[in-house]
Amino acid sequence: MILTAGLAAAVVAVFLVTLMVGNTFYGLDKVARVLLGEAVPGASFTVGELRLPRASLGLVTGLCFGIAGVTFQTMLRNPLASPDIIGISSGASAAAVVGIIVFSLNETIVSFLALGAALVTAGAIYLLANRRGFAGTRLILIGIGVAAMLDSVVTYVLSRAASWDLQVAMQWLTGSLNGATWSSVAPVAIACAVLVPVLLLNQRNLGVLRLGDDSAAALGVRVQGTRIVLIVSAVALLAFATAASGPIAFVAFMAGPIAARIVGPGASLALPAGLIGSLLVLVADLVGQFAFDNRYPVGVITGVLGAPYLVYLLIRSNRSGGSI
Amino acid sequence: MTTDHQLSAEQLTLAYGDRTVVEGLDIAIAAGRITAIVGANGCGKSTLLRALARLISPREGEVTLDGMSLQRQPSREIARTLGLLPQRPVAPEGIAVADLVGRGRHPHQRMLARWSPRDYEVVSDALTATGIADLADRPVDELSGGQQQRVWIAMALAQETDILLLDEPTTFLDVAHQIEVLDLLTDLNRERGTTIVMVLHDLNLAARYADVLVAVRDGHVHASGSPEEVITEQLVGDVFGLECRVILDPLSGKPLVLPSGRHHVV
Numbered sequence: 027m028i029l030t031a032g033l034a035a036a037v038v039a040v041f042l043v044t045l046m047v048g049n050t051f052y053g054l055d056k057v058a059r060v061l062l063g064e065a066v067p068g069a070s071f072t073v074g075e076l077r078l079p080r081a082s083l084g085l086v087t088g089l090c091f092g093i094a095g096v097t098f099q100t101m102l103r104n105p106l107a108s109p110d111i112i113g114i115s116s117g118a119s120a121a122a123v124v125g126i127i128v129f130s131l132n133e134t135i136v137s138f139l140a141l142g143a144a145l146v147t148a149g150a151i152y153l154l155a156n157r158r159g160f161a162g163t164r165l166i167l168i169g170i171g172v173a174a175m176l177d178s179v180v181t182y183v184l185s186r187a188a189s190w191d192l193q194v195a196m197q198w199l200t201g202s203l204n205g206a207t208w209s210s211v212a213p214v215a216i217a218c219a220v221l222v223p224v225l226l227l228n229q230r231n232l233g234v235l236r237l238g239d240d241s242a243a244a245l246g247v248r249v250q251g252t253r254i255v256l257i258v259s260a261v262a263l264l265a266f267a268t269a270a271s272g273p274i275a276f277v278a279f280m281a282g283p284i285a286a287r288i289v290g291p292g293a294s295l296a297l298p299a300g301l302i303g304s305l306l307v308l309v310a311d312l313v314g315q316f317a318f319d320n321r322y323p324v325g326v327i328t329g330v331l332g333a334p335y336l337v338y339l340l341i342r343s344n345r346s347g348g349s350i
Numbered sequence: 351m352t353t354d355h356q357l358s359a360e361q362l363t364l365a366y367g368d369r370t371v372v373e374g375l376d377i378a379i380a381a382g383r384i385t386a387i388v389g390a391n392g393c394g395k396s397t398l399l400r401a402l403a404r405l406i407s408p409r410e411g412e413v414t415l416d417g418m419s420l421q422r423q424p425s426r427e428i429a430r431t432l433g434l435l436p437q438r439p440v441a442p443e444g445i446a447v448a449d450l451v452g453r454g455r456h457p458h459q460r461m462l463a464r465w466s467p468r469d470y471e472v473v474s475d476a477l478t479a480t481g482i483a484d485l486a487d488r489p490v491d492e493l494s495g496g497q498q499q500r501v502w503i504a505m506a507l508a509q510e511t512d513i514l515l516l517d518e519p520t521t522f523l524d525v526a527h528q529i530e531v532l533d534l535l536t537d538l539n540r541e542r543g544t545t546i547v548m549v550l551h552d553l554n555l556a557a558r559y560a561d562v563l564v565a566v567r568d569g570h571v572h573a574s575g576s577p578e579e580v581i582t583e584q585l586v587g588d589v590f591g592l593e594c595r596v597i598l599d600p601l602s603g604k605p606l607v608l609p610s611g612r613h614h615v616v
Binding site for chain 1: 461
C-alpha cells in the first residue's frame with residue numbers, strides 16, 4: 027500500500043515536471059494556476075493547450091499499457107506473454123494505420139477499429155494456441171509470429187503513404203505523444219475510467235487463477251468467465267491506448283516485472299504496474315524531448331530500454347521456465 | 351463443523367469429446383469417513399474425482415451435494431463445503447507459504463473486503479495443523495516436495511470445507527513423506543470430522559488408511575466397501591490384471607497385497 031502510494035506520488039511529481047519543462051520554463055506556481063483554470067499570460071497556452079494534453083496522454087496510455095501488460099503476464103504466468111510481444115498491440119496498430127492512412131477515419135472511429143482488431147487478434151492467437159490443449163508457451167510463440175506479420179502490414183501501409191512525414195510513421199512504428207490533443211486523450215481516459223475498476227475488482231480472482239485452473243475452480247472462481255472478463259478488459263485498454271499514441275514500445279512488457287520487483291511477490295500488481303507504466307512513458311518522453319540535440323518519440327526511448335530487457339528475460343526464462 | 355454433507359453421483363456418464371471414460375456410475379461418499387478410489391491407469395478414477403469436484407460437467411446423470419445438483423449451485427458456495435487438491439497445483443513464483451495458504455480463504459471473502467480476524471486465525475491454525483508454521487514466510491518454490499504438499503493441504507484446510515477431495519496426494523513423494531501426508535489427512539478426519547475422498551495408486555496404503563475402498567474398472571464401480579471386503583486376490587486380478595497374494599498386514603491388521611510377478615517368487 028505504502029509503495030503504491032509512493033509510486034502514485036512519483037507519477038504526480040513527474041507529471042508536474044512535464045508541465046513545467048519545455049522551451050520556456052514555468053514555475054510550479056504558474057503551472058498550478060493554469061491547472062486551476064486561471065488565465066496566465068503565455069503559460070495558459072503553452073501549459074494548458076500544448077503540454078497538458080501531451081502529459082495527460084502519456085499518463086493514461088502508460089497506465090493502460092502497464093495494467094494491460096501485467097494482466098496478461100500474471101494470467102499466463104509468463105512475462106513474455108505481454109500483449110505487445112504476442113501481437114495484440116500489432117493488431118491494434120495495423121488497424122489504426124489502415125484506418126488513418128487508407129480510409130482517413132477520425133480518432134474515435136479509429137479507436138474502435140483498433141479495439142476490434144486487437145480483440146480479433148487476441149481471439150485468433152488464443153484459438154491457434156488452443157488447438158491441441160492450451161499451452162502458454164505455444165501461445166507466446168504463435169503470438170510472436172502474428173506480431174511479425176502485423177508489423178509488416180504497418181510497415182507496408184506506411185511505405186505506401188509517401189506524403190506522410192516521418193513523425194506519423196514513427197508514431198505507428200514505436201509510439202509517440204506528438205500530436206496529442208484532447209480529442210485523442212478523451213477515448214483513452216474514458217476507457218480507463220470504465221475498465222481499470224473492472225480489472226482492479228478482479229485482482230483477487232486473478233490471484234487465485236494463478237494457482238492453476240483446477241485449484242481456482244475448486245476455490246469457487248468461475249474460471250472461463252473471469253478469464254474472458256480479464257482478457258477483454260485488458261485488450262480494450264491496450265487498444266484504446268494504442269489508437270491514441272501508437273504502440274509505445276515495451277511499456278506493457280516492462281511495467282509488470284518492474285512492479286513485481288518493487289512490491290514483492292504475492293501482492294496484486296495491477297495498480298503498481300499501471301503507475302510504473304505512466305512513469306515510464308512520462309520520463310521517457312521527457313528524455314526523448316530534451317536530453318538530446320534531436321527530439322525522439324517516446325517509443326524510441328522505451329524501445330532502447332526494453333529491448334535489452336527482453337533479451338535478458340528470454341535468457342532467464344530459458345533457464346527457469348520463468349514467471350512474473 | 352458438521353459432517354452430514356452428502357456427496358453422491360447418480361447414473362454418471364463422463365466423456366472427453368467422443369471418448370466415454372465413465373458410464374452410468376453410481377457412488378455415494380460416506381460422510382465423515384476416508385474413502386480411497388483405486389483402479390488401474392486410465393480406468394476413469396481421476397476423471398470421477400474431477401466430476402465430484404465439478405471440474406467437468408457430466409454428459410449424463412448428475413453429481414449432487416446435499417441432494418442438489420452441483421451444476422445448479424453457485425461455485426463459490428460449493429467451495430465453502432467442497433475442497434479439492436489437484437494432482438499438480440501451481441505455485442506462483444516466489445509466493446510465500448502464508449500467502450499461498452491464505453488463498454484458501456477466497457470463497458469466504460467478499461470481492462473488496464479486507465481480511466477479517468477470522469481469516470488470519472484460520473490460516474494460522476492451518477499452518478500449525480500441518481506443521482509448517484515456522485515456514486510461513488519462506489517462498490513455496492524453495493521447499494521440498496513433502497513440505498510443498500503440506501502447504502497445499504494447509505491451503506485446503508484454510509478453505510474450511512467439510513469435504514476434501516485429493517487427486518493422488520502422495521505421488522511424487524518418497525515413502526516417509528507419503529506416510530506423513532496420509533497421517534495428516536487421518537488427523538484431519540478424526541479431529542475435525544472432515545470427509546476425505548482421495549485417488550490413490552498404492553493399494554496397500556489405500557487399504558491401510560481408507561475406511562472405504564472404491565475399486566473402479568473401465569468406468570464402473572467394480573466393488574466398494576471396507577478394505578477387507580474389497581482387497582481380495584480375485585478382485586486385484588480383475589481390476590488390475592495382477593496375480594497376487596493377499597495376507598494380513600501384521601502392523602495394521604488390514605489386507606496387504608503381495609504381487610506375484612514373473613521373477614523372484616519362490
